[in-house]
Amino acid sequence: MSEGKPKRGRPRSIESHQAILEAALSLLAEVGFDAMSIEAIASRAGVGKTTIYRRYAGKEELVAAAIESIRDKVVIADTGSLWGDLDAIIENAAQTTLSPLGRQAVAMIISSASTSTQFAQLYWKNYLHPRRQAFSVVIERAKARNEVKGDLDSGLVFDAMSGIMLYARIFQPATESWQVYVRRALRLLLEKS
């Protein structure tokens, strides 16, 4: 039924497309979301504002796309033990939020998600939900190994872990490293009765 593209006229430039995303990402890392302007992005990308507005409705949408463009796919290691898997997950999360860009991305995600339900759902759908699903595999394996209680709600554990990670990253409540702190909190959650 639907054929989205009659495809007349000049097609949209792929170089422009990428230049825009790259400019957006570099500016995001350099000055942060609030301080970056569409005009600066256009200028850095060597592109007219029109070309950006033709693709994205605003800064939020553009930055969301830019972040999306560098998102790597969900990979969850299978180390053979629950805590091996968890340590890998924690370390991976630490890496993600370490770089300036990562830090800005997290801040921007949290900020926009807490401001707008729409963005929250978008991130939930694209980022958190897939990881939540993948995480359930880790828990199922642990159940099979009898490392955790058999009726453990893996979704709840994932949410709690994510919440703690978020909280620890924002407020840095402890003197120990982020990874160690998160690990300690996780132990509280998973302690086998």
Next chain:
Amino acid sequence: MSEGKPKRGRPRSIESHQAILEAALSLLAEVGFDAMSIEAIASRAGVGKTTIYRRYAGKEELVAAAIESIRDKVVIADTGSLWGDLDAIIENAAQTTLSPLGRQAVAMIISSASTSTQFAQLYWKNYLHPRRQAFSVVIERAKARNEVKGDLDSGLVFDAMSGIMLYARIFQPATESWQVYVRRALRLLLEKS
């Protein structure tokens, strides 16, 4: 010992001060942080922009002060049982973040805290740390009643609880009510081995 104010010139108007904070809060609740302008605040408060800028360096600072101004003092009920106390805390948190203003305030706090370490520390110091301290009393009472393990780290539990609350408020991961969901996560944390 001596204070640093010789108090020369006309003192700053207390009415203006309060009018500004009230205008800021009402606009925050109505249109949200991003959409509110200093000019609108000044106009609603019946005050010149100068009078605002004399007190605050920018919107963030002003809104932080406005939120600060309505922060109620830490009160943690003593119901006689751990879960009675926890339910009171959860309900209180739910109330706080239920109103439009509360929702905006939380969003704004998270947003600014995740953007700037300085703000994060400010909120930690003024808001979270006092509650964390008060919370430890609840846990100590529970320990005395043998409702939880004797070596439980109350700070860690508070952080985990806060993180989960935050996460649940932003991403609404479950269909059940926020309160029920948070309660379920807390049970996971506090299950006596």
Next chain:
Amino acid sequence: MSEGKPKRGRPRSIESHQAILEAALSLLAEVGFDAMSIEAIASRAGVGKTTIYRRYAGKEELVAAAIESIRDKVVIADTGSLWGDLDAIIENAAQTTLSPLGRQAVAMIISSASTSTQFAQLYWKNYLHPRRQAFSVVIERAKARNEVKGDLDSGLVFDAMSGIMLYARIFQPATESWQVYVRRALRLLLEKS
């Protein structure tokens, strides 16, 4: 010969251009130079402030351009006699400075010229010098008719006449009409020895 404009981007709007000049002139006539604000001009012209600042660096420059835009071309009548010509010139000058706009324009020209050498030179070049040249023709004709001395310096006469006109307009030293007063002074200058 060729102009230096590759003409990229959207060209500047001619309607805006004229609306700005008209708004500036009407406000100049209504409230005077000091009391008129760029914002009021922009608003009356139905134009953004930017559009004005893109064209002119400030109020002085804008008003100078506005006055320039209504400057009519130099016309000096040939009545057949020296005093016929002079009366025409005097009457013309009287008309020019009679209207509110004319009065404001003269005030503004004198004011800015006396404040800044740059403006003085601009008005000299665009307004006074051409008239000074045209005036020399009148004197030459009078010399041919033997109505004035043959070695009369027409430039000097023009300057003296202009100075007297200026002075008489500002300080209104006599009870008689401006025209009659100026005529009397001119007679002093041109009396044939």
Next chain:
Amino acid sequence: MSEGKPKRGRPRSIESHQAILEAALSLLAEVGFDAMSIEAIASRAGVGKTTIYRRYAGKEELVAAAIESIRDKVVIADTGSLWGDLDAIIENAAQTTLSPLGRQAVAMIISSASTSTQFAQLYWKNYLHPRRQAFSVVIERAKARNEVKGDLDSGLVFDAMSGIMLYARIFQPATESWQVYVRRALRLLLEKS
């Protein structure tokens, strides 16, 4: 101990009075009329704005008073010959308008006089009219010496001279010095038929 004065309360400070005038004059010379602010004058004079506003209704009035305060009294030399007297007058006028302060003062006088009839009358009454009267003495002496025509209107000559001086100062129409130029114009006026 003696209290001869019925005056109650603190008397107005004479030092403040003078400090204000001096500050006004120095700022007038430095930055010009438009760019000087009451606040800057108050600050430089070490005086509160109130103290200025108690004395003067606005900047114009203050500056008028400041200029007035340094106005020297009318002195017209008697050299024994018409052109000796005139040269003294011309030189004196040149000196007055030579200094930065003098230049600013002239500009400010012309500017305000051409903008407002009220100011024009004030300057006419305080400055020009006395000099016009004094000048008539010079002409009368010249008449007695038969250096000029007996029916010469000294007021008209003074006005013409003043107008030419003004015009020459503003527009600098000639390459020769101001003094020489003015002298040349005067000769035109006074040439004995």
Next chain:
DNA sequence: CGGTAAGCGAGACGGTACGTCGCGTCTTAAG
């Protein structure tokens, strides 16, 4: 294979808000 429709960089457009400056008034405490 040539017309034409869409995309392109550039940049002007009407706006909104910014943060600053100066106005002329008002309110303190000090003298």
Next chain:
DNA sequence: CTTAAGACGCGACGTACCGTCTCGCTTACCG
């Protein structure tokens, strides 16, 4: 009862970006 200090409500300043709108060009397809 004046003074210096300085806050007040106000209005304009000139700047930065917003998102939209022409311009004069490509560019690649479709008839």
